[in-house]
Amino acid sequence: MKRIRRHHHWTPWWFATIFGGLYAPLAYAVGLAIIDPARGGEGIRIFIPMFSIFSYWVLALVFNFRTAVVDPKCIRVTLFPFPAGNGESVKRADIRACYMRHIIEYEDGAEIENFYTAGVETRKGQQIDIYAQLDTESEASQAAYDIRDVLNANPADLPIPVHTVDRTPVDSKFARMAFIWCGLLLLAVFVGIYWEFSSGTH
Numbered sequence: 641m642k643r644i645r646r647h648h649h650w651t652p653w654w655f656a657t658i659f660g661g662l663y664a665p666l667a668y669a670v671g672l673a674i675i676d677p678a679r680g681g682e683g684i685r686i687f688i689p690m691f692s693i694f695s696y697w698v699l700a701l702v703f704n705f706r707t708a709v710v711d712p713k714c715i716r717v718t719l720f721p722f723p724a725g726n727g728e729s730v731k732r733a734d735i736r737a738c739y740m741r742h743i744i745e746y747e748d749g750a751e752i753e754n755f756y757t758a759g760v761e762t763r764k765g766q767q768i769d770i771y772a773q774l775d776t777e778s779e780a781s782q783a784a785y786d787i788r789d790v791l792n793a794n795p796a797d798l799p800i801p802v803h804t805v806d807r808t809p810v811d812s813k814f815a816r817m818a819f820i821w822c823g824l825l826l827l828a829v830f831v832g833i834y835w836e837f838s839s840g841t842h
Contacts, residue, residue, distance in 0.1 A: 649706070737802065755775065761803075
């Protein structure tokens with residue numbers, strides 16, 4: 641059975657290294673405060689639950705790997721070892737097209753990123769990359785057609801086409817997950833406040 645499997649680090653290694661390096665001294669300071677709250681000063685308990693959620697995201701950014709699998713029946717995307725709500729499982733019947741797209745990012749008028757991706761677009765308009773950070777248009781085109789060939793392996797199925805697409809302005813699933821994580825962060829603040837004021841130090 642035809643199959644594509646793409647496995648890569650979730651974030652660029654340079655980003656993970658820098659982010660982890662900046663986080664380490666802060667984690668050390670908070671760790672000392674957890675061991676000895678008196679050293680952390682008044683109010684340290686308010687910070688600890690929020691810091692725990694932040695720590696989980698740092699671990700996910702530094703250590704997670706993303707695996708995308710395409711077979712004639714579906715596509716699956718998983719993050720391991722720290723789930724972050726970014727997993728996907730889409731049946732072939734819910735896929736509208738395979739795509740290639742060109743992504744250029746600017747900051748203060750200067751180009752900071754220029755690359756291509758290839759993946760699938762669902763009938764709801766969600767774009768899911770299978771191949772990320774490709775250097776050339778020809779590589780992205782070939783990748784999109786490779787995905788198409790796997791999904792169209794069964795001659796009895798209606799063929800899935802290949803399109804060149806623009807990046808969707810807002811991924812609804814990303815927005816939903818961001819809302820959930822922000823909610824958890826806010827909840828952690830209230831947990832920390834309750835912990836601090838119930839500890840008897842006030």
